[in-house]
Amino acid sequence: MTIVRALGTAAAAAVLSVLSAGQAPAQSLLSTSGLGTPLEPVDARARALGGLAVGLPDAQMSLVNPAAAMGLPAAGLTVTFQADEVSGTAGDQAQDYTTARFPVVQAAFPIGTRFVASLGYAGVLDQNWAVEHRDSILVTGQQLDVLDRFRSSGGVARLRGGVGYRLLPRLDVGAALDVYTGALRDTVYRVFTEGGIQPSITGTTYEWRGLGLSAGARWRGSAFSLSAAVAAGGSLTAEAQDSGVVSKDYSLPVQVDVGGSARIAQQALVAVSARWQGWGAADEDVSGGARDATQLTAGIEYEALRFLGRPVPLRIGARYAELPFRYEGATDFVNERTGTAGIGVVFGGGAASLDLSGERGMRGGGAALLDESFWRVSLSLSLLGR
Secondary structure (H helix, E strand, C coil): CHHHHHHHHHHHHHHHHHHHHHHCCCCCHHHHCCCCEECCCCCHHHHHCCCCCCCCCCCCCCCCCCCCCCCCCCCEEEEEEEEEEEEEEECCEEEEEEEEEEEEEEEEEEECCCEEEEEEEEEEEECCEEEEEEEEEEECCEEEEEEEEEEEEEEEEEEEEEEEEEEECCEEEEEEEEEEEEEEEEEEEEEECCCCCCCEEEEEEEEEEEEEEEEEEEEECCCEEEEEEEECCEEEEEEECCCCCCCEEEEECCEEEEEEEEEEECCEEEEEEEEEECHHHHCCCCCCCECCEEEEEEEEEECCCEECCEECCEEEEEEEEECCECCCCCCCCCEEEEEEEEEEEEEHHHCEEEEEEEEEEEEECHHHCEEEEEEEEEEEEEEECC
16 A cells, blocks of 8 residues: 555646646747757656667656557556756857756556556647847837846647557557647736836737657567657647637657667666657748757666665766757757766665666757757656555
């Protein structure tokens, strides 16, 4: 019953985090361009391995590959907490800020020995940002100084329901339905710094709607494991909630993930993955333009260390990613380079695990007109109800 109560407590915390996620401050100055900053739906273990999306051999709850949960011995829940500290400059904008969010919440439910069902939540696009611009305007023949503040609050998330199936003793397959949701509030504040004129506020609210499909597979050998997942594109609609404002449609990308792992020693695992996203389909839909983007990750997990009789795996990794949106006014797109590390602890004979990761990353440079550096810490708690 202790595990059951813990599952309930973690689930309640997860729901509260989802309800409050839209109020988080900006994750990056890139949130001001395109459709925002893309978010990765992976836990702390995957982040410590460079942000590995697919490719691990053991059963795990995944919001990328719906086949990955096949083989879990009992119903489980995983919750990930993430905090960032970012320093960035873009044009005349410079910001130092921190964020805190719960980017991944997922539960899985084995059904017999050949099926598993999963339900999860993940952030997709962060659209929280705020900038200021000083100007002057002519009012009744007098030139007055004004301060314009532009603020965007919200983002896109998705709810995923999936099922996995053991097709062959070493081959698992899966499929999932994604329901995109969220809200966005664009607000403009004009403050008159002189003349005694009251400030003005205008704003527009949108609600995000969309559907998507995904499928995945995982093959497990004695020393090697291969995985692949594909998410179908579609349309993401921003439904205007204010009269006189036109709703907008954006093309969602086709996404392909492939990855694999190899056990190079009894207690050492090497894993790599690659991702391609067809964001170029939205090039004409978004400000600044969009491009097809690729991502490469690699990591090593070493499992020989123990603490108080429990295994403590050590992990290191690296990631190179092309980001899909260009900072407005730039002639080049933004790339990201990240180094990662982390540890994990297993409790209760595998009934619970705690994973911690740290990341140091750089974005932009040169013609991208954006320079950012960040530290990121992720913490994941996984529980099995047995």
